[in-house]
Amino acid sequence: xxxxxxxxxxxxIYQQLCNQIIxxxxxxxxxxxxVLPSVRQLADDIGINMHTVNKAYTxxxxxxxxxxxxxxxxxxxxxxxxxxxxxxxxxxxxVILAEAICRNLTREDIHSLxxxxxxxxxxxxxx
Amino acid sequence: xxxxxxxxxxxxIYQQLCNQIIxxxxxxxxxxxxVLPSVRQLADDIGINMHTVNKAYTxxxxxxxxxxxxxxxxxxxxxxxxxxxxxxxxxxxxVILAEAICRNLTREDIHSLxxxxxxxxxxxxxx
DNA sequence: CACCTGTTATATTATTTGTATAACAGGTGG
DNA sequence: CCACCTGTTATACAAATAATATAACAGGTG
Numbered sequence: 001x002x003x004x005x006x007x008x009x010x011x012x013i014y015q016q017l018c019n020q021i022i023x024x025x026x027x028x029x030x031x032x033x034x035v036l037p038s039v040r041q042l043a044d045d046i047g048i049n050m051h052t053v054n055k056a057y058t059x060x061x062x063x064x065x066x067x068x069x070x071x072x073x074x075x076x077x078x079x080x081x082x083x084x085x086x087x088x089x090x091x092x093x094x095v096i097l098a099e100a101i102c103r104n105l106t107r108e109d110i111h112s113l114x115x116x117x118x119x120x121x122x123x124x125x126x127x
Numbered sequence: 128x129x130x131x132x133x134x135x136x137x138x139x140i141y142q143q144l145c146n147q148i149i150x151x152x153x154x155x156x157x158x159x160x161x162v163l164p165s166v167r168q169l170a171d172d173i174g175i176n177m178h179t180v181n182k183a184y185t186x187x188x189x190x191x192x193x194x195x196x197x198x199x200x201x202x203x204x205x206x207x208x209x210x211x212x213x214x215x216x217x218x219x220x221x222v223i224l225a226e227a228i229c230r231n232l233t234r235e236d237i238h239s240l241x242x243x244x245x246x247x248x249x250x251x252x253x254x
Numbered sequence: 255c256a257c258c259t260g261t262t263a264t265a266t267t268a269t270t271t272g273t274a275t276a277a278c279a280g281g282t283g284g
Numbered sequence: 285c286c287a288c289c290t291g292t293t294a295t296a297c298a299a300a301t302a303a304t305a306t307a308a309c310a311g312g313t314g
Contacts, residue, residue: 012302019222026228038259049304054260065229071312073259078229085230089223090240095146096219097244098153102192102205103212107245111238113217117224118234139271165290176273181291198281200290 001029005046013048017056022065025076027124036066036074128156132173140175144183149192152203154251163193163201 001024005016024030037045039053046053057074060066064079079085100110128151132143151157164172166180173180184201187193191206206212227237 014302019225022222022229023225026225039261040259051305052303055302057260068260070259070310078231080231082230082232082236085227085232086236086240089227089230089232089237090244092223093240094244095149096216096223097241098146098150098248100212100216101153101245101248102149103209103216104205104207105209105212105216107241109209109213110216110241110245113213113220114224114234114237114241117217117221118228118237121225121228141271166292167290178274179272182271184291195291197279197290 003042003046005048014052014056014059017053018059018063021056021060025065025078026121029124030076032076032078034076035069035072036076038073130169130173132175141179141183141186144180145186145190148183148187152192152205153248156251157203159203159205161203162196162199163203165200 003017003020003024005013007013009016011019021030021036030036036042036057039050039057043050043053057066057068061068061074064081064084065076066074067077069075097110130144130147130151132140134140136143138146148157148163157163163169163184166177166184170177170180184193184195188195188201191208191211192203193201194204196202224237
């Protein structure tokens, strides 16, 4: 999977890494059981420090996207606990939807936005 | 409006302030044209530094929630440009929905979550 | 025994966050 | 005119975070 970091972004590098890997899982470019590049390998490829990649992997492990296999390294392993997922996503949504309501976006506006993004991701999956 | 800061949160104080004021606008506790407390007043009330409040106000101004009236101070003034709003919110949604898809949450799951949060906010408005 | 994993420890630099004083410019009301 | 209120700006400083740089360690593989 191609990973691109924007070094001019205000978003931390390890955070960009996390988001891109999650995006990769969502679009099936990474699948359950697949091995991620080693921290040293990926750091070399991107041109960043090993510890920055390690921090991203640690966060992904913490959030239930990855497990570490002593033999192979970091392996995609998504936690599918629906309750936990809805709670976490609801927390983030609450912040975003407050802004949406301020801007006079209706719930129908948001629904179609959600559908558009889901379509976008599913298009990637089927190709 | 009651503003409460969690000093143990990992979220920056000025960011919490921004979010709470946006939440206040969403729930009509702040309305267009209403004057926010002065940076010194609010800083005193919360028990933080003036500059921290000022940073929050500056961000809110930047994002189109507030304008500064030389005579009165910071005034709620929401930018209702729908295109700009959808673009900004879409960007945030894309990150969250990637995680949702990873967790096997369907778009219907998200729709009902969105509805639940909208209901929650509208309940505050009608009371 | 080399070689690959992640992990840990330590140190250093730069940036961000929050605080602390202080001053300045514009507007208001006595 | 003058105190007094706005936000704004300029410094300075401490603490936390982000990123880099070396180096070493433990577990597993071939």
